[in-house]
Amino acid sequence: MKYDTIAAIATALGESALNIIRISGPDAFELVKKIWRGPRFDKAPSHTIHYGHVVDGDTVIDEVLLSVFRPPRTFTTEPVVEISCHGGPFVASTILELLVRCGVRLAEKGEFTERAFLHGRIDLTQAESIVDIIASRSRLSLELANKGLDGRVRTLVERFRNDLLAIVAQIEVNIDYPEYDDVEQLTTSVVLPRIDALIVRLLEVLTRARDGQVIREGVKTAIIGRPNVGKSSLLNALIGEDKAIVTDIHGTTRDLVEASVTFGGITLHLVDTAGIREAADKVEKIGIEKARQALADAELILFVLDNNVPLSEEDERLLDLTAHKKRIVIINKIDLESKIGRHFDDSIPLSALNKTHLDALQTRIRETVLTSDLNLGEHTYVSNARQIARLHQALAALEEARRSAQARLPVDMVELDLKHAWAILGEIIGDTQDTALLDALFSRFCLGK
Known part of the structure; x- marks a missing residue:
């Protein structure tokens, strides 16, 4: 340079x-x-x-x-x-x-x-936190980015590396200086519990990382349902403006309508889709295909049913289609007579038109997309995709070390995997000679930063 x-x-x-x-x-x-x-x-x-x-x-x-x-x-x-x-x-x-x-x-x-x-x-995690501060969309994402800039992620990674290094160093002493009687002999049976403890800690970090990604990146959310159940009205109610056209004519929404909204520190990237049904014309068919793709890409489904209409075969088919996804069932139009004819456990009844019970939906969304109660003061949340990928790679190396120890392979064979995990964790904070990685990372910054 x-x-x-x-x-x-x-x-x-x-x-x-x-x-x-x-x-x-x-x-x-x-x-x-x-x-x-x-x-x-x-x-x-x-x-x-x-x-x-x-x-x-x-x-x-x-x-x-x-x-x-x-x-x-x-x-x-x-x-x-x-x-x-x-x-x-x-x-x-x-x-x-x-x-x-x-x-x-x-x-x-x-x-x-x-x-x-x-x-x-600064280290590499702090550099990436600067990008996150600039790109933050909520107070919670800003707080998370500032924790990274303060060095919380670096400290977390360094603790793992120091614990790995202590095991590796002791193995090296055992191999190079076997005559030292006052040094604990690290057999595979002695190393195994230490590896297990590191794996448990790393799994806890990765579990919290899912919440970190939700805070940092938001949630791809598709509003799904058959035509005229109030999907566009729900989108408008959530974002607080009339972005989607609302009529009582089936098939009014023919293309995807996208918007983002933040509440409780969680950003939803909303997509109002065309009602999924047999298309009446070519234009509607294109919209329905886009709706199917939005459903496939979505991390959260807001599934809307009409309280004022009996449940149809089309509703049942869409319920089956979305059963494997993270989903919230919404019973819309509760201001009208109930004719739906079926009870859904854990559903959210509301009126998108009158904007009633939206707070209950917002609470349910937060409970659904987060794995646990957030505590940014007590825990460190990794949210960067590159960092999380390296943590998964380090976990794989530790699991390989555990398998070697369980198979009672020589301890120096276990050491190779432990060194590999240590090196991978070093890439998170920038302890690497990979100039291509650094060039790619810093090219994402704006000029003047």
Whole structure:
């Protein structure tokens, strides 16, 4: 990686009150001085702000505030300057162009965060938490991301690695120095309970990780039912606006209507589908095929039945079709006479049109999609898909080690799997030489971050 001086616009381009240009690198102060008119800042204390102008020769480009950050107390641990200028894309782009003419290089996506990682200021889980903070959709997802940025996931992973390392180190001592009588001899029977304990702990983390993913990514939710049961009315009631067209004509919804809503810290990515039935025409057939695909992709089904109409064969067929999915049965139109003729345990009765009992549905959704009561203060929740995938790989390595120990293979054979689990866990926090992994990860960041 080049440790030259880089710059990027750190704020979103567009009409706004302010923009910020971030500059980081060994020559940041000297290069910014070339476009600066104002009091000297290069000798100023760290974390100070200075008033002045950005100039191009004798021409004033903008009236700005300049912030000085001295290493190592900066995001990248390098000298950093941030220029706060007026908003709008032209002013910021002009200042950035001046900096490039003076010798600054345009930063690549995520390069500031990558430098923070490579300089040891943050680990890979903290870098990914920065992305999660930016992308958070609820207070709960923001809190979860901030826990990651504080180093909670790193601490969790390091504990596992330290426990693995203690076992591996003792095996190494037994192999290399068998004459040491005061060192416990680690036979497979002695190692096995320790491996079992690590597996139990890792399974607990992975169970909580499912809730972490729900908080971070939300839940793909399909509203399913035959035509005219009130699916679109339910979507509108949940999001609080009339996004879907509602009529008493069967087949009004012909295409998917999508929306997102957050309550209780859980984001639902809702899809209102066309009523699944035999299509009356080609257009409706396309909508029904999309509805079937939405059902297949959904992580949660809101299955809507009409309280005012007897249960039909079509309803029964759809109930069978969704039986294998995580599902909540909703009895809609309870403001009308009940003619459905069947009781459904654990169903939610409501009126989407009158917006009654929606709170009961929201509570049920939370209970259905979460595996346990959330406790972000006591537990660490891993939510990043890459990190969870590595945890599953580490679990597989530990299970292989357990099988080797149960088969009473030589303890050094068990050690190979334990080392493999230790290395995989290291990839979570960035203890890896895989530059392709790092390049792919940091390319997901925005410019200026």
